Amino acid sequence: MAIELLYFAWVRESIGMGAETVAPPSDVVTVSDLIGWLTTRSPGHAAAFADPARLRAALDQAFVPLDTPIAGAGEVAIFPPVTGG
């Protein structure tokens, strides 16, 4: 199933794009699985996702822990811890 991915801040810069559409295999169940699978796509992906402890995620615009299943999500965003205000 196709998933729209969004990247922000240094994750976006490392990967070199702000969005892409992917179709992960069925053994990619959680956000963590997705991040692991994405590292193989390019050196930029590998650099951005080298340390999952530095990453946060949102499914369909709601913040979620990285062990959350992605089934049913149309939009997955991956980004660093937020620094607004």
Next chain:
Amino acid sequence: MIRVAVQESAIDIAAEHAVAERADAGAVATFTGLVRGDDGVTELMLEHYPGATERALEALCAEAVARWTLAAATVVHRVGPMVPGDRVVFVATTARHRAAALEACAFLIDRLKTGAPFWKRERRGVDARWVEARDTDDAAAARWL
């Protein structure tokens, strides 16, 4: 009433304060965050997650309105390039009495720093770097749980 705005234009505090004032309320508390230039920062760039940002801020405002029985809550956050002295964020809370307004205002600014998808990149001359999240911000947000 909840007002949330994410904008590239300058924040007009007088206009926002006028919106926050209500005939049925006795208190408006506000917080204004400014770009600091005291450590050589020449430009601050704010990136955000359109759609998710507004949704997160609206949820925080709704939580504040319910918890402190507010008459109104306002969060206006600027995005894009800014320079030292510019207003980054404005929070206003409107209530019958000051204690609720002041507490709710502190809640909103503490929680939005860790709970809304904004990212800051500081520039010092030619050197630009993304700002790291701070543990003290997590602690400030956690005290409201």
